[in-house]
Amino acid sequence: MELPRDRPAQRQSKSLTTLVLQALGFFPAVFGEVVGAFCRCGLAILQCLHRCEYHERVHSQGLQLQQLQAELDKLHTDVSSIRAANSERVAQLVFQRLNEDFVQKPDYALSSVGASIDLDKTSHDYEDRDTAYFWNRFSFWNYAKPPTVILEPDVFPGNCWAFQGAKGQVVIRLPGRVQLSDITLQHPPPSVAHIGGASSAPKDFAVYGLQGDDKTEILLGKFTFDVEKSEIQTFHLKNEPPLAFPKVKIQILSNWGHPRFTCLYRVRAHGLRSHDMQREDSRTKGEPVTIPH
Numbered sequence: 001m002e003l004p005r006d007r008p009a010q011r012q013s014k015s016l017t018t019l020v021l022q023a024l025g026f027f028p029a030v031f032g033e034v035v036g037a038f039c040r041c042g043l044a045i046l047q048c049l050h051r052c053e054y055h056e057r058v059h060s061q062g063l064q065l066q067q068l069q070a071e072l073d074k075l076h077t078d079v080s081s082i083r084a085a086n087s088e089r090v091a092q093l094v095f096q097r098l099n100e101d102f103v104q105k106p107d108y109a110l111s112s113v114g115a116s117i118d119l120d121k122t123s124h125d126y127e128d129r130d131t132a133y134f135w136n137r138f139s140f141w142n143y144a145k146p147p148t149v150i151l152e153p154d155v156f157p158g159n160c161w162a163f164q165g166a167k168g169q170v171v172i173r174l175p176g177r178v179q180l181s182d183i184t185l186q187h188p189p190p191s192v193a194h195i196g197g198a199s200s201a202p203k204d205f206a207v208y209g210l211q212g213d214d215k216t217e218i219l220l221g222k223f224t225f226d227v228e229k230s231e232i233q234t235f236h237l238k239n240e241p242p243l244a245f246p247k248v249k250i251q252i253l254s255n256w257g258h259p260r261f262t263c264l265y266r267v268r269a270h271g272l273r274s275h276d277m278q279r280e281d282s283r284t285k286g287e288p289v290t291i292p293h
Contacts, residue, residue, distance in 0.1 A: 105182065105184075105234075105268075105270040106270060107184075107268040107269065107270065108174050108175055108178045108269045108270070108271065108273065109150075109151055109172050109174070109248070109267050109268050109269040110151060110152075110153070110268075111148060111151040111152060113175050114174075114175030114176070115151050115172055115173060115174055115175055115269075116148070116151070116172070116173045117146075117147045117148050117150075117151070117170065117171070117172060117173070118171040118172070118173055118247060119147070121169070121171035121214075121249070122147055122169065122170045122171055123163040123164070123168035123169055123170065124163065124164065125144060125146065125147070125161070125162065125163060126144065126162035126163055126164050126260070126261040127144075127164070144162065145159060145160060145161050145162075146161065147161045147170055147264075148161075149161050149265075150170065150264045150265065150266050150267045151172070151266075151267070152266070153266070155186055155188075155265050155266050156188075157188045157192050159265070160263040160264060160265045161263070161264050162200070162261040162262065162263045162264075163252075163261060163262055163264075164260075164261055165260070165261065165262065166252070166254050166255040166258070166262055167252060167253060167254070167262075168251075168252050168262060169249055169250060169251040169252065170249070170250050170264065170267070171210065171247055171248070171249045171250075172247060172248050172249075172250070172267065172269065173246065173247055174245065174246055174247060174248060174269060175273070176246070176273050176274055177244035177245060177246050177273070177274040178244055178245060178246075178248075178269060178271045178272065178273050178274070179239065179242045179243065179244040179245075179271045179272045179273075179274075180207075180209055180220060180237050180239055180244075180245060180248060180269060180270070180271040181236070181237055181239060181242075181270050181271040181272070182234050182235060182236050182237060182269075182270040182271070183207050183220075183223075183234070183235050183237060183248070183250070183267070183268065183269060183270070184232060184233065184234040184235070184266075184267070184268035184270065185202065185205075185225050185232075185233055185235075185250075185264075185265075185266070185267060185268075186231060186232045186233075186265050186266040186267075186268075187201040187202070187225065187227065187231055187263070187265050188231055188265065189227070189231045190227060198227040198256055199255070199256045199257040199258040200255060200256070200258040200261060200262055200263040201225060201227050201255060201256050201262075201263065202225050202252045202254075202255055202256075202262055202263075202264060203224060203225060203227075203253075203254045203255050203256050204222070204223070204224050204252075204253040204254045205222070205223060205224075205225065205250060205251060205252045205253055206219060206221070206222045206223075206250075206251045206253060207219075207220045207221050207222075207223070207235070207237060207248065207249070207250060207251075208220060208248070208249040208251065209239065209243060209245035209247075209248055209249075210245055210246065210247035210248065210249055211245065211246075212246055214247070217249065218243065218245075220237040220238055220239055221235065221236075221237050221238050222253075223235040227256055234268075234270075239271075244272075244273075244274050248269050250264075250267055252264075
C-alpha cells in the first residue's frame with residue numbers, strides 16, 4: 001500500500017535530472033558561442049595590430065627612401081660640381097699649354113705688367129634685359145665680365161668680354177711706349193665654345209697705334225681671325241718705319257654671325273718697349289746701360 005506514495009518522488013527526480021541534462025546541453029552551446037566570439041574578437045585585434053604594424057613599416061620605409069633620395073641628390077650635385085671643376089681646370093691647363101707652345105713673344109697687353117683699358121674709348125659692355133639669366137645659364141659664365149678680362153692669362157670658355165653687336169673697339173694702355181710688331185687674338189675653338197659654337201668670335205678687325213695726344217691714329221693693318229684655324233692667331237703689323245705707341249686700338253669690324261654680341265677673350269700686344277729699344281741701341285753702340293729702378 002506504500003508503493004504508490006514513492007512514484008511522485010521518482011517522477012520529480014526524473015524531471016530534475018532532465019532539467020539538469022538540458023541545462024548541461026545548453027551550456028556547451030553558450031560556451032561555444034562565447035569562445036567563438038572571443039576568438040573572433042582576438043582575430044580582429046590581431047588583424048588590427050598587423051595593419052598598424054604594416055602601416056608603421058611602410059611609413060618607416062618611406063622615410064628611409066626619402067633619406068636615400070636626398071643622399072643620392074647630394075651625391076649627384078657633388079659629382080656634377082667635381083665634373084664642372086675638372087672640366088674648367090682641364091680647359092685652363094689646355095689653354096695654358098697652348099699659350100706656352102704657340103706664343104713665344106713678350107706680351108705688353110698684360111695687366112700684370114701694367115697694361116690697362118681706356119674705358120672712355122672702349123665700347124660699352126653687352127647689356128640685355130635678361131642679362132643675369134643669360135650669363136647664368138652656363139656653369140662657366142657666372143656674370144658678365146668687364147673688358148679688363150682680355151688682359152688676363154686665364155682663358156677658358158665663358159671668361160670673355162662681350163660688347164653689343166658685331167662692331168666695337170677696345171683701347172689698351174700699354175706699360176710705356178711700345179714699338180708694336182704683332183697682335184695676337186685668342187678665342188676657344190668651336191668644339192668647346194658656348195652659344196652657337198664660335199659665332200660670337202671676332203672676324204674682321206683693324207689695329208691702330210695711338211699717339212700721345214689720343215687723336216692721331218696710325219693704321220697698322222687689317223686682318224681676319226679664322227675660327228677654323230688655331231684658337232691662338234698672331235698677326236704681323238705694318239709698322240714701318242717703326243714707331244712706338246702708348247696705346248693700341250683693336251677695332252672689330254664683324255663677327256662670325258652672332259646677332260646680339262661679340263666676345264673677346266684675350267688680346268696680346270708684342271714688340272719692343274722704349275727702354276728695351278734704348279738698351280738694344282746701347283748694346284749695339286757699346287755704351288754702358290743704365291737700368292732704371
